[in-house]
Amino acid sequence: MRALLLMLVAFPVAAAELQFDVSGNAFDLQQFNPPAVPYSLSFDVDSLSGQQTYFFAGGCMQSVSLSGLAYNNFSMHVGTQTISSSTGRFDFGGRPPGPGCGIEYYMGLGPAGLIMTLYAVAPTSLGPPDPGASLLLGLPAARGSTYGSIDETWGLDVSKFKVKDVSVDEPQTLWLAALGFGLCALQCRRRRST
Numbered sequence: 542m543r544a545l546l547l548m549l550v551a552f553p554v555a556a557a558e559l560q561f562d563v564s565g566n567a568f569d570l571q572q573f574n575p576p577a578v579p580y581s582l583s584f585d586v587d588s589l590s591g592q593q594t595y596f597f598a599g600g601c602m603q604s605v606s607l608s609g610l611a612y613n614n615f616s617m618h619v620g621t622q623t624i625s626s627s628t629g630r631f632d633f634g635g636r637p638p639g640p641g642c643g644i645e646y647y648m649g650l651g652p653a654g655l656i657m658t659l660y661a662v663a664p665t666s667l668g669p670p671d672p673g674a675s676l677l678l679g680l681p682a683a684r685g686s687t688y689g690s691i692d693e694t695w696g697l698d699v700s701k702f703k704v705k706d707v708s709v710d711e712p713q714t715l716w717l718a719a720l721g722f723g724l725c726a727l728q729c730r731r732r733r734s735t
Contacts, residue, residue, distance in 0.1 A: 557588040557674035560707045563657075565700040567619045570693060580697065582617035584650065585707065586610050586631045588674040595672065601642035601663040607633040607673050615653045619695055626653040633677070637663065646680070648689075657689030657697070677704050 561584050566577035591609030595602060610631040617624040635646035644663035649656050661683040668675040680702070687699035 557706050558708045559586045562703040566698045568696040570696050578620040580619040584612050584615040586612045593673045601665050604636045654692035659687045660685040
């Protein structure tokens with residue numbers, strides 16, 4: 542009975558739904574000396590949907606690969622043009638460009654065609670239970686220069702880069718937790734009355 546109660550009270554690890562908001566100036570790569578056009582883009586990533594690998598040495602992260610994470614709700618506005626894609630694959634990786642704890646990250650979204658490069662300070666550790674979410678949530682504070690392109694049509698100069706956790710507890714998790722706590726209270730009450 543005790544094992545059953547512990548299973549009911551234990552919360553499952555829920556994937557973090559992370560929302561990326563990026564903006565800055567875009568440049569038409571098909572033109573010579575193009576004017577800057579403001580852009581903004583946003584998308585959500587399910588942080589536990591793919592594979593994650595990390596390697597730490599010398600006091601900081603030396604490589605990372607988050608491959609095949611699912612993204613959804615991609616929307617980009619470039620001037621008066623809108624580019625959207627409902628779902629796809631998010632890939633993120635990084636390695637140091639030289640000695641030390643600086644790291645160069647690469648981020649790609651297919652089929653949206655977004656490719657970005659971010660230079661940042663490598664983390665010394667990643668927090669459980671979802672190290673990928675921990676890494677991605679820390680990017681805005683750690684990043685240096687950032688640039689990218691979309692569909693090899695637009696060059697992107699990044700001035701704002703935000704990542705926030707927009708996860709919502711699943712109703713099943715809350716009901717399961719309430720049931721577990723209720724059974725624990727019932728068990729404690731039975732022990733007192735005997």
